[in-house]
Amino acid sequence: MKSFKKYIVIVLMTICLSAGVISIDSCTKKPVVVNAPTGVNDKAVADWYQATGAMLAVSEGAKAGPQVIATLYSSKAVDDEYKTSALNLMKDFDTGCLHIVDVLKASPNNFNASTKTQVFTLTQSMLDELQKFNTEGGTHIKNPDSVAGFNTLLASIKLALTTTQSLAGGK
Amino acid sequence: MSTTLASINQDVTLGLNLANAVIPMITGIIKDIQSKTNADGTMEYTVVLSTGQDNLTQAAANFQSSLDSINEQLTEEQTTNAKTVAAVIHTPTA
Numbered sequence: 001m002k003s004f005k006k007y008i009v010i011v012l013m014t015i016c017l018s019a020g021v022i023s024i025d026s027c028t029k030k031p032v033v034v035n036a037p038t039g040v041n042d043k044a045v046a047d048w049y050q051a052t053g054a055m056l057a058v059s060e061g062a063k064a065g066p067q068v069i070a071t072l073y074s075s076k077a078v079d080d081e082y083k084t085s086a087l088n089l090m091k092d093f094d095t096g097c098l099h100i101v102d103v104l105k106a107s108p109n110n111f112n113a114s115t116k117t118q119v120f121t122l123t124q125s126m127l128d129e130l131q132k133f134n135t136e137g138g139t140h141i142k143n144p145d146s147v148a149g150f151n152t153l154l155a156s157i158k159l160a161l162t163t164t165q166s167l168a169g170g171k
Numbered sequence: 172m173s174t175t176l177a178s179i180n181q182d183v184t185l186g187l188n189l190a191n192a193v194i195p196m197i198t199g200i201i202k203d204i205q206s207k208t209n210a211d212g213t214m215e216y217t218v219v220l221s222t223g224q225d226n227l228t229q230a231a232a233n234f235q236s237s238l239d240s241i242n243e244q245l246t247e248e249q250t251t252n253a254k255t256v257a258a259v260i261h262t263p264t265a
Binding site: 010033035040052058067088090091101104 | 223241248252
């Protein structure tokens with residue numbers, strides 16, 4: 001059990017470092033945006049664009065989520081008593097992510113401090129939901145192989161979400 | 172037993188596929204914008220906006236698809252639970 005926890009910590013640290021590297025890398029190589037309306041900051045536009053891409057990556061993971069939950073429970077890899085709470089958390093996660101998408105849709109011209117704060121706060125809430133989701137579903141999975149699959153899925157979503165958050169953090 | 176293991180293996184495969192896909196997806200998006208960059212290192216504002224909006228439209232569709240599927244499963248759960256409760260209520264006691 002201790003080694004499993006150690007493994008999780010290593011995985012999470014790797015994810016955070018990877019997200020940071022991707023964000024820094026993307027910031028240093030971004031092209032200069034031309035013909036933007038007056039007053040629109042090209043870094044803000046570039047950050048916004050990358051945030052849209054990261055949210056697309058999050059959505060790909062979320063889209064696969066319901067099938068993973070269904071498979072875990074139908075295979076009896078998780079006790080039935082946790083299914084409803086896991087489904088409700090996934091529902092909250094999807095709803096929250098749709099809010100992030102709405103905020104990003106409304107602000108392509110001006111991904112400014114105020115909008116970034118909204119996205120940062122929403123992504124933090126979604127990261128908290130993911131943690132709860134892991135507690136409600138992941139820690140009750142009995143089969144080690146399924147635990148690995150579940151954690152990999154969560155890690156993938158978390159990586160993309162952390163990238164969105166770091167862009168909204170105003171680096 | 173073999174069916175159960177097969178289902179779990181599908182899970183693991185799905186998870187691993189996603190892990191392999193997400194990082195290239197993000198870097199791919201970054202490269203995508205670089206590929207649309209002009210030779211002088213500039214990029215048209217309208218191109219950034221339209222491709223970003225396309226990303227968001229697809230993301231919203233994916234989240235909505237997930238949400239629909241979750242709601243469907245929750246409805247099934249409620250139906251199953253209601254049937255279980257009804258069966259318990261109607262079970263004759265000795």
